Amino acid sequence: IIDINMGCPAKKVCNKAAGSALLKDEVLVREILQAVVAAVNVPVTLKIRTGWDRENKNGIAVAKIAEDAGIVALAVHGRTRADLYMGEAEYDTIAAIKQAVSIPVLANGDIDSPQKAKAVLAATGADGLLIGRAAQGRPWIFREIEHYLRTGEQLPAPSxxxxxxxxxxxxxxxxxxxxxxxxxxxxxxxxxxxxxxxxxxxxxxxxxxxxxxxxxxxxxxxxxxxxxxxxxxxxxx
CATH class of the missing domain: 1.10.1200 (Non-ribosomal Peptide Synthetase Peptidyl Carrier Protein; Chain A)
Structure with missing residues (x-):
């Protein structure tokens, strides 16, 4: 696949009108997505945030643009660009995006345990989850979540x-x-x-x-x- 990242909040990225800075320009978002989808023969996916800041949460609009452009799956981090990684992720916007489009939607943000994974899936109706920081130094979190979702039981810590x-x-x-x-x-x-x-x-x-x-x-x-x-x-x- 080709995954386009319009979720990165890093200043050095956004200062170059890349990453989540693109959420400010929906016309450019459409042009980029259409161009990439037309240029390749593999599935193209997209990652976004809920918006640029809390007064400009345009995640639903960008999600619809993505679907129209031929994006096959969408990942949404439950923070705005302005939030960086501060505070807590919110999942209401992800749930609204899931309802607004028919392509698979993946929820992202603060998923750090099997119990949190189950709660986020329930809150958003998402088709899947993305895990970033919680997997650093702990790659077995994925099997822990899979096991918990399947059995309701917590796996023991690795030896x-x-x-x-x-x-x-x-x-x-x-x-x-x-x-x-x-x-x-x-x-x-x-x-x-x-x-x-x-x-x-x-x-x-x-x-x-x-x-x-x-x-x-x-x-x-x-x-x-x-x-x-x-x-x-x-x-x-």
Missing amino acids: LLEVERILLEHLAALHAFYGDVMGVRIARKHVSWYLATLPGAREFRAQFNRLDSTDAQCTNVREFFSERHNNGEGVAA
Whole structure:
């Protein structure tokens, strides 16, 4: 697919009339969507926010433009651009957008647990969910949500052994994709997210962020988990 992001609120993006800044210009939104859909032979999807600010919530209008332009699915973050990531996401606008169009609508914003996922689906009638920040360092949130929606039961937290395995696989993938230099840099934030709730993580992070090779990073992570195992810690927080 090609996914067009008109949801990013970052200043450096919006200052270039990109991301969620485009929500200010519905004519341009239509032109962009029509041009992309006409130019490619794969499905085109779109992500938006509810509007530019709380006085200008034009999410429904943009959603209808998207449907008319041939967008096949729409993701909606329950904040305006002006909200950035502050406060709480609201879902009434997402529910209204879902009612206004016939294409699949995906709800996004503050979904950080299986229980919240179920509540947001119920509140919006959305066809699915998008999860961003809550999945950082916690990729198993997706299976936790799937299991809870299917059974009503909460999965136990992953064991430290599993967290170690997943993290090392993630590191290997980052290094392979980005190369040794960028891979090592990008890995630092991911390792920080994975270990944030574990004892000794802050001290480890300070040391880990000085490492400049793939092998050193992987060795360091293995040593960190080996110490946790030796201390009898078996389950991630």
